[in-house]
Amino acid sequence: MQNHSGHDLRSYLIGFVLAVVLTAIPFYVVITHALPPSRAMILIGVAAILQILVHLKFFLHINFTTTPKENLLAIVFTVVLIFIMVGGSFWIMFDLHQRMAV
Amino acid sequence: MSAAATAHDSEAAQTHEQRALGFWLYLMGDAVIFALLFATYVIMVNNTDGGPAGRDLFDLRNAAIETALLLVSSTTFGFASLSARTGNRGAVLFWLLVTFGLGAAFVSLEIREFAGMIAAGAGPDRSGFLSAFFTLVGTHGLHVSVGLVWILIMCGQVMMKGLSVPVVSRLFRLGLFWHFLDIAWVGIFSIVYLPGLL
Numbered sequence: 001m002q003n004h005s006g007h008d009l010r011s012y013l014i015g016f017v018l019a020v021v022l023t024a025i026p027f028y029v030v031i032t033h034a035l036p037p038s039r040a041m042i043l044i045g046v047a048a049i050l051q052i053l054v055h056l057k058f059f060l061h062i063n064f065t066t067t068p069k070e071n072l073l074a075i076v077f078t079v080v081l082i083f084i085m086v087g088g089s090f091w092i093m094f095d096l097h098q099r100m101a102v
Numbered sequence: 103m104s105a106a107a108t109a110h111d112s113e114a115a116q117t118h119e120q121r122a123l124g125f126w127l128y129l130m131g132d133a134v135i136f137a138l139l140f141a142t143y144v145i146m147v148n149n150t151d152g153g154p155a156g157r158d159l160f161d162l163r164n165a166a167i168e169t170a171l172l173l174v175s176s177t178t179f180g181f182a183s184l185s186a187r188t189g190n191r192g193a194v195l196f197w198l199l200v201t202f203g204l205g206a207a208f209v210s211l212e213i214r215e216f217a218g219m220i221a222a223g224a225g226p227d228r229s230g231f232l233s234a235f236f237t238l239v240g241t242h243g244l245h246v247s248v249g250l251v252w253i254l255i256m257c258g259q260v261m262m263k264g265l266s267v268p269v270v271s272r273l274f275r276l277g278l279f280w281h282f283l284d285i286a287w288v289g290i291f292s293i294v295y296l297p298g299l300l
Binding site: 008009011012013015016019020023026027030031037040041044045047048051052055056059060068070071074075077078081082085086089090093094 | 119122123126127130133134137138140141142144145162166169173174176177180181184278281282284285288289291292293296297299300
């Protein structure tokens, strides 16, 4: 029914392998304590963002050619909303935390 | 194909596109809910009130198994979608049931984890950290449970109605939901379990 190009077996398998790799790396680092905590956190964050992009592309088949404009706009709007609400919450709460600690 | 049939097909395609967009808007709303539950968790993570913290409670092996179950179930759902496209009814049912089994195993592991924590006195009423933890992970688990019920309903529809245009359209939206929940889980193991055990 969906005539999306790339919506085939290969797409799911590539997505699966990439997701396994991007999951295994942060788990391995946490199990072995191979990196100091601050660097491990950065690695966990980068792997998570990459994996979310992999899921969007290979499992949800979001791309810039066959995905309807409205759906892409909804994603962009949601990302902006999340940035404002989550960023704003962190700004307020961590600032408050700091002031209360003094 | 006759002109009437072509018109009917394009009408069906338009209905499908509209419903897919509507469901996509719901998922984006859900994404905002999860993002704010994540933010609440990050703000509350150190408010343990002298009680147990993540490193005392989380089991990395359990989190890894749950992660594997959801990831494999996302892939098997993809196989179900592909089988629906080629019109292979038996294969759709098979892959839907495999997906259901993996999802059910995930939920049962999570329930066991929650029950163990509550039995050890680390329930959601113990501290701000645990309230945020149970709300975030529980909301995800509830979504997966709803997805399981939905999978069973679609199994029934595939058996009784076959792979009709509306049934395949519903399967497509169930797929969006299921893959979306796997993305939310990537956030959970990356923000809750791994940093908690670092």
